[in-house]
Amino acid sequence: MTRTEPVATRFAEDCHAIILAGGSGTRLWPLSRTLLPKQLLVLGGASTLLQQTVARVLEIFPPDHVWVVTNEEHVFEVRKQVAVLDPALKGQILAEPLSRNTLPAIMLGLDKVVEADPKALAAVFPSDHLIRNGAAWAADLVRASELAAQKRFVTFGVRPDKPETGYGYIALGDDLGGNAYSVKGFVEKPDFLTADRFLREGTHLWNSGMFLFSAKHFLTQVARCEPVLWDWWMARDETPLVRGYRDIPDISVDYGVVEKIDNITVVRAGFEWDDLGSWEAMYRLGDKDADGNVIRGDVLALNCTGCLLISEGGKLAVSGLRDTIMVQTRDATLACPMDRVQTVRDVVAALKAEGSRLVESHVTVYRPWGNYTVLEEGPQYKIKRIQVSPGARLSSQMHHHRSEHWVVVDGTAEVEVNNEPRILVENQSVDIPKASQHRLANPGKVPLDIIEIQSGPYLEEDDIVRFDDVYGRVQK
Template sequence: MDKPDAVKVEFAEECHAIILAGGSGTRLWPLSRNLLPKQLLVLGGELTLLQQTVARVLEAFEPSRIWVVTNEEHVFEVRKQITAMDPGLESQVLAEPLGRNTLPAIMLGLDRVAGDNLNALAAVFPSDHLIGGSEAWTGDLERASRLAADGHFVTFGVEPRHPETGYGYITLGEDLGEGASAVDGFVEKPDLKTAEGFVKGGRHLWNSGMFLFRIKDFLTQVAKCQPELWEWWMARDEVPLVQAYREIPNISVDYGVVEKIDNIAVVRAGFRWDDLGSWEAMYRLGEKDSNGNVIQGDVLALDCRNSLLISEGGKLAAVGVEDMIMVQTRDATLACPMPRVQMVRDVVETLRAQGSQLVESHPTVHRPWGNYTVLEEGPHYKIKRIQVVPGARLSSQMHHHRSEHWVVVDGTAEVEVDNEPRILVENQSVDIPKASQHRLANPGKVLLNIIEIQSGPYLEEDDIVRFDDEYGRVGKTS
């Protein structure tokens, strides 16, 4: 995509961007799941939150200076989404083998840029925030870069518009000029009374979660504040960072570094900002009808007031509800009073403790070759629709506990079972016996749709042995 003139900013040649695209987005369940978190969803407009972030960062940074850190489960979807914004980003995705919070993720990104110039700057951006006013955003980055070049660790604060209990706050200290202040402290998600006092007092800003710093200064603070992580970092030539990822602490950059150092500055944001971190935020930012409702999808609302009503799976009929959140997908429905929206996280934790798949994935799961949708399942059987994009090929694999039957709905399937290849077209089928090595590909120029019927005593996705895979997943279960 063509980038506007805003790319010609003063700091562009001396700064790298790290976009954090991990996280599970539990507060937007049931739309957001572990395998498709909120940053990968379109939640208004035409672009996902990640794509909106990338588009904004491309206004100030060349693709070669942008790194996106995500979980290895999301690598292929992240790469697809950001490459659609700029093909030069295809090789700029870094994968965490598992989530270890924001500090290790930032250090994973710094591993790619620190060798060039430790005096260079790095900016860190979450991928799930809504930001408006690109000219103000770029100008604030320039101001922050000057502070960082002088040795400050810089964050960005947003003037609070209302007493919000779901955000962190920054306490303002000495005025540093140019709309910047020293930071006297941080307050994490205060209660309502405290938040009301912050809004009235004028000495607190919302913490946007964006940072800018000189790489050398940041690493010095990691060595001082987090010696275990520093050891991990210093040993990276002998043991790659991702290889030792499971042994390092799960720790945020705020708690691990930012809250422990003194030379922190905050730039008062001139841009519009919102952390789309709850259904209440979705309601607040959404377009409302004459009754104050935000309605998306196939919804019938009768005598409803001031409610968020979303359906992505069948008709949602709501009668007489007020100040409610109702979100329906094909496999789950959330009904929650607006004042108790923070309890959505408790719902997710309860489901996780019960071992529910509703936390992990939607009925449709995206894969690098296409997607599959679970149509129906029960004891000893599961029925899926599998879609394979033109030219794509699944791994060569086998299953210990299940057999499969494939029926081609439309398109052309290239099938290999125990080294015997064949071509199947519409309405033709093939049996895949248990423990048979098999592979599926789409050699055609149109989407391939097949129906897969699984049968056996165990039908979970981890019953898979890969022998060969174009996407580097041999030995992995997804």
């Protein structure tokens, strides 16, 4: 979509965009994990879902009117991904210290919006939706801004094309013209028979989770509907919002505000939309072979039809499957019937209950300085491959419970142990005794690869005491 002057002028003057990028995407496990959720993955197209969302928003909004709200754990990866699209966005990332659902996240973004313009409109977009026909999307935003200027809270509804039980629905009221309707009510994820009736009657739209409203009017409704959140908001001059995050309610914007207020309007979307919220959606939108299979990665499929088969961890060989999902990573494999994809959340919940780390992270974990991959682990030892980006530097740190041994595989390492610096090159090594202060950096122009062998009674990532960190991760 090319930016047109009337749309750009309208939104540049009147509206800010708040992109919500803090979700965990549990229904796409095992690809989506807590530390690398679906919005940061390349699932459809050549870029991540977050990058696709930001690129679409930048067609209308100037960078200084775009705010991305994410989790503290993801802020460096989010900053890196959006900087590829526009370096000015690096300063537009807001970090939640922990997840508190969509309403607090929106209010965190509104803090910046009203600071810039107390009379501004605000548009809220999830970062993990797939949208086609950007010109129609822009036109719908213009229509929504006209309604929001009348103190209407505007949401966007999508015409159903199947009886979907994984989405919320919006009940249509009076026709207001221009594809806009008053809202009679909301229905949260109906059963199949109800969803099928909604589809046949044409009385309901899917709830897209996108909104547009007057920031001032919205905050007035928060004061009325959620007084605890309002008190937290009003105290932000004395206590920054992020400091009080642990004490506020975990509540969605739907439950906290939308379902409690009048004068709600829905704009029926003229664009194609999908939230890529399940493996069924990935199958439905994927390129299919002659047998109706969607295949990605190193997969051998014999006599299979209607399957989604993904491998990111070695050869996946399957035979005689029908309407089945199999997703394999280096450390986990999911298999389930296509019509049971909503139960993936139950799988994740069961893994959490047994304390499995498979919910949190992949074997490769990304950090602001690069990444590390766990190659092997056992009682009192762990082996990692660490890759440090050119010019990057890890924190100055120490560990209470483990010692480490580093071997340089490729590149040049700048190492400091107890204030003693040294340079290591390929095949050279160094010992890091327990409780010694140490630091690793890459002074070169190519990635630095090292093998790290940890040994000790406790090897988890929270055994790190940081003394200095260029990424601001030192606990004060």
